Amino acid sequence: MADKVKLYDIPEEEFLLPGNRMCSGCGLSLIYRTALKALGPNTIITVPASCLTVLHGMQGFTSVDKISVLNTPFATVAASASGIEAALEAMGKDDKVTCVAFAGDGGTTDIGIQGLSGAAERKTNFIYACYDNEAYMNTGVQRSGSTPYGSITTTTPIYGKTEHKKNMPKILEAHDIPYVATSCAAYPLDIYAKFKRAKEIKGTKYIHILSPCPPGWGFSTKDTIKIGKLAVETGFWPLYEIENGKFLLSNPSKRLLDPAKRKPIELYLSVQKRFKRLSNEQIEEYKRYINQSWEYIKSKNITTQFL
Amino acid sequence: MTSVEEYQIMTGNHAAANACKGARVQVVAAYPITPQSPVVEKISFFIENGELNARMVRVESEQSALTACVAASATGVRVYTATSSHGLLLMYEILCWAAGNRLPIVMNIAMRSVGAPWSVWTDHQDAFTVRDTGWIQMFCEDNQEIYDTNLQAYRIAEDPSVYVPTFVNYDGYILSHTSMLVKLEPQKKIDEFLPPLKHHLNLGDMNIVKGVCPVTTPHIVKREEGTAPGYYEFRYSLQRSIEHSINKVKEVHDLFAEKFGRSYGNGIYKTYRAEDAEMYIFAVGSVASESRLVIDKLREKGIKIGLISLKLFRPFPTKYLRELFKDAKLIVVFDRDIGYGYEGILCYELKSALYQSKNRPFIKGYIVGLGGRDIITSDLIEGVYRAINLGKKNEYSEQTEFIGLKLDELDFLQKEVK
Numbered sequence: 001m002a003d004k005v006k007l008y009d010i011p012e013e014e015f016l017l018p019g020n021r022m023c024s025g026c027g028l029s030l031i032y033r034t035a036l037k038a039l040g041p042n043t044i045i046t047v048p049a050s051c052l053t054v055l056h057g058m059q060g061f062t063s064v065d066k067i068s069v070l071n072t073p074f075a076t077v078a079a080s081a082s083g084i085e086a087a088l089e090a091m092g093k094d095d096k097v098t099c100v101a102f103a104g105d106g107g108t109t110d111i112g113i114q115g116l117s118g119a120a121e122r123k124t125n126f127i128y129a130c131y132d133n134e135a136y137m138n139t140g141v142q143r144s145g146s147t148p149y150g151s152i153t154t155t156t157p158i159y160g161k162t163e164h165k166k167n168m169p170k171i172l173e174a175h176d177i178p179y180v181a182t183s184c185a186a187y188p189l190d191i192y193a194k195f196k197r198a199k200e201i202k203g204t205k206y207i208h209i210l211s212p213c214p215p216g217w218g219f220s221t222k223d224t225i226k227i228g229k230l231a232v233e234t235g236f237w238p239l240y241e242i243e244n245g246k247f248l249l250s251n252p253s254k255r256l257l258d259p260a261k262r263k264p265i266e267l268y269l270s271v272q273k274r275f276k277r278l279s280n281e282q283i284e285e286y287k288r289y290i291n292q293s294w295e296y297i298k299s300k301n302i303t304t305q306f307l
Numbered sequence: 308m309t310s311v312e313e314y315q316i317m318t319g320n321h322a323a324a325n326a327c328k329g330a331r332v333q334v335v336a337a338y339p340i341t342p343q344s345p346v347v348e349k350i351s352f353f354i355e356n357g358e359l360n361a362r363m364v365r366v367e368s369e370q371s372a373l374t375a376c377v378a379a380s381a382t383g384v385r386v387y388t389a390t391s392s393h394g395l396l397l398m399y400e401i402l403c404w405a406a407g408n409r410l411p412i413v414m415n416i417a418m419r420s421v422g423a424p425w426s427v428w429t430d431h432q433d434a435f436t437v438r439d440t441g442w443i444q445m446f447c448e449d450n451q452e453i454y455d456t457n458l459q460a461y462r463i464a465e466d467p468s469v470y471v472p473t474f475v476n477y478d479g480y481i482l483s484h485t486s487m488l489v490k491l492e493p494q495k496k497i498d499e500f501l502p503p504l505k506h507h508l509n510l511g512d513m514n515i516v517k518g519v520c521p522v523t524t525p526h527i528v529k530r531e532e533g534t535a536p537g538y539y540e541f542r543y544s545l546q547r548s549i550e551h552s553i554n555k556v557k558e559v560h561d562l563f564a565e566k567f568g569r570s571y572g573n574g575i576y577k578t579y580r581a582e583d584a585e586m587y588i589f590a591v592g593s594v595a596s597e598s599r600l601v602i603d604k605l606r607e608k609g610i611k612i613g614l615i616s617l618k619l620f621r622p623f624p625t626k627y628l629r630e631l632f633k634d635a636k637l638i639v640v641f642d643r644d645i646g647y648g649y650e651g652i653l654c655y656e657l658k659s660a661l662y663q664s665k666n667r668p669f670i671k672g673y674i675v676g677l678g679g680r681d682i683i684t685s686d687l688i689e690g691v692y693r694a695i696n697l698g699k700k701n702e703y704s705e706q707t708e709f710i711g712l713k714l715d716e717l718d719f720l721q722k723e724v725k
Contacts, residue, residue: 042513046378059523060535068510069518070381072374073400079371083336083378083386084510086362090333090384091511115374118367 001241001248002181002193010192011037020055020063025221027185027211027228028052028131032102034188035129036067038195043098044084046070048077048112050104051138052131075111077101078119081126098199099126105146106136108208109166120175120204127198127205130168131185133213141216148236149289150282151274160277164289172206173242179205180242183250185212186228190239190250197241210237218273227271235262235290238297247300257298265290314490319482322450322489323389323415323475324349326457328359329497330413333384336364336375340394341427342479343417347389369394373401373414380410381519383509385461388412391479392419392433399437405472406441406545408520409507411464412472413457414442417483418592420678428679429479431592431644435620435652441545443473443552444621446591448577450487453477455569456618458492462501462559469552470507471545474621478593480679492567500566549622556619572616575624576631580606581613586637586668588614588691589657594641594675594682601687612691617653625660632661635668637698639691641675641710643682650674650707669698674709686710 015036022029028051036043045067047053056062056069072080081101088094101119103112108130116128135153136142143153145166152160172180179201181194191209198205212227214220219227231237232252239250255261265286269275278286317325323346327335335354337347353359364375369390376386390398395416405412416434420426438444443463447453453475460473477483510517523538553575560574571577577595580602581587588598595616605612615631617624632638642651649655654672661667671694676682690710697704 041516044382044510053522056518056521058528058535059521059537060528060533061530062518062521064518066516068513068516069521070378070510071518071520072378073404076370076374076401079336079366079374080378082364082366082371083334083375083380084382086334086336086364086375087379087382087384087386088511090362090379091382093511097511097513114367115371118371121367122365 001243002197005189005193005196007189010034010188013037015064015066017063017065021057022051022055023215023221025214025224026051027133027213027224028055030185030188030224031131031191031209031211034191035195038192039067039098039100039199041066042096043067043100044070045100045102046072046077046080046084048072048103048107049074049138050107051133052102052104054138074107076115077103077107077112078115078124078128081128082119082122082124085124085126094125101126101128103128103130104138105130105132105134106144109145109168117175120172120177120206123203125202125204127195127207130206130208131211132208133211133216134165135216137213137216149285150278152277153274169206169208175204176245177204177206178202178244181207182209182237182239183207184210184228184232184237184239186225186232187239187252190252194241201243216274218276219271223271227268230263230268230271233263234265234268235294236265236268238293240297249297257294259291259294262290314488316486317450317489318345318484318486319450319453319477320345320417320484321349322454323457324353325489325491326454327387328353329492329494330385330387330458330461330501332359332361332387334362334364334376334379334386335388336366336372336379336386337388337390338366338369338372338394340369340391342419342483343389343391343394343415345483346415346417369397370401373398373405376412377401377405377408377410380412380506381408381508381510383504383506383511385504386412387414389415389417391417392421395433395437396421399440402437402440402442404520407541409470409545409548410472411461411470411504411506413460413464414472414474415453415457416474416476417479418476419479426678427479429481429593429643430677430679431476431642432677434474434476435644437474438621438652441471441549442621443471443549443556445473445475445619446617447475447477447482448592448596448616450482450485450489451569452571453482454489454491455563455567455571458497458501459559459563463552463555465504466555467505467507469548469555471548471552476592481593496566500563553619553622553624571618575619575627577616577618579614579616581615583611584613585611585635586639586695587612587632587635588639588641589617589653590614590641591617591620591653592643594643597682597684598641598687600684601691604684604688605691623656623660628657628660629664632668633664633666635666637694638668638670639694640670640672641687641690642672643676645674645677645707669701671697672707674707675711680711683711
């Protein structure tokens with residue numbers, strides 16, 4: 001499991017320099033900056049079509065420093081990582097260089113799921129990071145498999161999405177990989193600790209990070225951290241790790257096993273324009289959904305206690 | 308002098324696998340599809356048996372197969388893949404990506420028809436369909452040629468003046484599953500011919516960090532730090548390299564011939580009884596092989612006809628063909644493929660190449676053998692005679708002609724088509 005990290009544990013060395021092409025208030029900038037600090041130099045990152053491609057900038061000019069990057073078409077990021085890893089093994093460099101696939105929710109839960117499942121099944125030695133801004137943000141906020149229930153997007157413009165988001169970490173858990181973790185842009189220490197841990201483990205590691213998106217979700221650019229924290233504190237986005245089958249709630253989510261400790265979901269939903277048309281019934285459905293996902297977590301906790 | 312012992316009997320697929328072993332490829336990623344599968348089975352055997360020190364990525368689709376090859380190649384190693392038909396088309400996006408990244412990947416296409424309806428049998432539709440993706444493309448006529456062309460392909464693709472991925476194509480079943488004598492060369496001799504890859508991209512070298520294939524703009528970007536090319540310049544440079552690669556193809560072929568004693572025409576096309584020919588058959592792969600019999604039969608009748616079997620299809624050797632056909636009166640093109648709504652692809656490529664010639668021979672194209680339909684020598688001969696008559700009258704038909712159709716045995720279809 002990830003070690004506890006304090007602020008002064010995080011290296012000062014920067015890999016993502018100021019002045020990138022992300023929107024102000026972007027959750028991904030925070031995630032990427034922190035993740036790269038944990039990964040350090042000697043890292044090759046492969047990136048599919050996504051906001052992260054935009055962050056990496058135009059030909060010849062980039063704000064990303066000291067790591068190598070290979071862009072790849074939308075559906076192919078996990079296969080790309082498989083190729084990098086195979087080449088590193090052939091060169092005898094797989095112990096010295098970390099291979100990372102960094103993709104958005106569309107590239108992970110939708111178009112990229114086949115490649116990811118294949119790479120995980122083959123026990124490919126790499127970290128797969130999914131930053132989840134819950135829609136196709138780079139193309140203009142279209143609905144993805146990871147868009148939450150009731151959310152207005154440009155392809156669900158009137159009624160909002162009629163289904164809940166796909167539980168991708170659960171799908172990866174079913175692949176029996178050594179490490180699955182969730183995190184959130186509002187918790188940089190958590191992100192740092194989990195990437196650090198993932199780097200130490202051999203095999204396929206999957207980290208799914210919720211990434212609040214001011215233009216896509218409809219909130220002020222100063223509120224990214226606030227929204228991210230509310231996602232966790234309301235119990236909507238539980239932070240946890242599963243290492244070799246052992247489930248552990250991360251600190252910010254630990255006390256939320258007690259439903260009374262969870263903030264009302266209305267606090268999270270009401271401050272985002274994408275949820276502006278939610279009916280009372282839909283909010284009730286959210287409460288049921290959150291309770292249900294915590295029942296699942298409880299069942300995991302109990303199992304591990306007995307073990 | 309070569310003794311019989313130096314030869315082995317093997318299929319085209321196994322000849323390809325042996326070339327892979329000879330080339331010491333380091334990463335192979337492939338997905339099974341008929342009729343390509345035995346290539347990858349054989350390579351898997353070589354790897355597990357310890358005969359080939361390579362990593363095999365047993366991917367879950369062709370799109371992933373070529374992506375893994377692209378990424379491994381960009382990381383700095385020699386890679387190989389093979390596919391057919393639908394597998395090739397599932398790779399289409401990544402074919403463009405590989406060429407745009409200037410990666411010296413070598414791929415075999417065991418050529419097969421494309422559905423619907425399903426057909427696992429040979430034609431050249433799959434290979435011709437991907438001609439505009441920015442790869443060098445070569446065709447083979449026998450199993451030795453597959454082995455030899457694969458070895459040449461690595462040397463061509465990896466040349467610093469080229470850095471373009473390369474297809475080596477051969478007919479499904481007709482070569483892929485047919486056993487012939489193949490001479491396998493000693494490893495030492497291959498190593499002398501094909502030195503280890505020196506890659507322009509080498510992501511695995513962490514001393515120099517790189518960003519590969521980021522976003523470009525329609526225009527060049529000028530900043531204090533420097534000037535970055537736009538998409539247009541990237542693609543221009545790809546086209547130039549492919550155009551120039553024809554010299555390298557020829558040079559590598561000649562070097563190979565010198566070292567191993569086997570040559571394939573001039574490396575660009577092969578000729579058969581063409582020295583004094585006034586008319587020609589123009590074809591690739593299995594159709595060219597079959598046409599050799601046609602030439603023999605027509606020569607017996609006193610017709611001065613020769614065969615041009617095109618080996619290098621991309622870059623299209625326009626200059627060579629203009630020179631070759633400068634006195635030709637008639638060319639019959641047999642296409643085992645079709646540009647739907649127009650005509651056979653090889654036929655219109657040739658017509659286009661000869662448009663600027665001083666001598667513009669009469670060119671008659673036929674479609675033959677789609678989906679593995681047998682190509683009968685007598686049918687081809689009849690086609691040549693018909694072309695000769697049309698040529699005399701200079702009569703072009705707007706309708707594409709198919710040889711070997713059996714409409715007369717299918718009453719209902721005959722009515723509908725007419």
